[in-house]
Amino acid sequence: MxxxxxxxxxxxxxxxFFIYLLILYINFQFxxxxxxxxxxxxxxxxxxxxxxxxxxxxxxxxxxxIFFYNINFNNQIILFFNLFIVSIVSFDIFSYLVGNIxxxxxxxKISPNKTIEGLLGGLIFSILIxxxxxxx
Numbered sequence: 001m002x003x004x005x006x007x008x009x010x011x012x013x014x015x016x017f018f019i020y021l022l023i024l025y026i027n028f029q030f031x032x033x034x035x036x037x038x039x040x041x042x043x044x045x046x047x048x049x050x051x052x053x054x055x056x057x058x059x060x061x062x063x064x065x066i067f068f069y070n071i072n073f074n075n076q077i078i079l080f081f082n083l084f085i086v087s088i089v090s091f092d093i094f095s096y097l098v099g100n101i102x103x104x105x106x107x108x109k110i111s112p113n114k115t116i117e118g119l120l121g122g123l124i125f126s127i128l129i130x131x132x133x134x135x136x
Contacts, residue, residue, distance in 0.1 A: 043061055090125055099113070100118075
């Protein structure tokens with residue numbers, strides 16, 4: 001992780017989280033526009049900060065945007081959308097934690113800090129959290 005802009009990322013993440021909660025309280029259909037803004041900011045970060053392998057994250061971003069665009073943002077899907085967000089965040093967090101603690105085998109040369117153990121830990125914990133959420 002690039003620690004030069006860690007505090008800025010943390011600040012923006014908290015800002016978007018509180019905006020999300022506010023919009024969720026007001027009208028869930030406006031969440032679509034907040035997420036469009038987040039996609040734009042991620043694209044901007046990739047475009048400005050990536051020097052090598054720029055096409056891979058842009059392609060990934062485009063594919064995820066296509067799936068996101070097909071979500072119907074009505075009030076009945078709030079619970080499922082929140083499960084989607086929680087599972088993504090839990091995958092990120094637990095991949096990082098498990099990879100730092102148990103990671104030995106490098107996953108890819110593009111990002112040398114990514115490990116197979118981190119990938120498996122993220123998958124296992126996000127599936128467990130999704131299962132707990134579905135049982136609840």
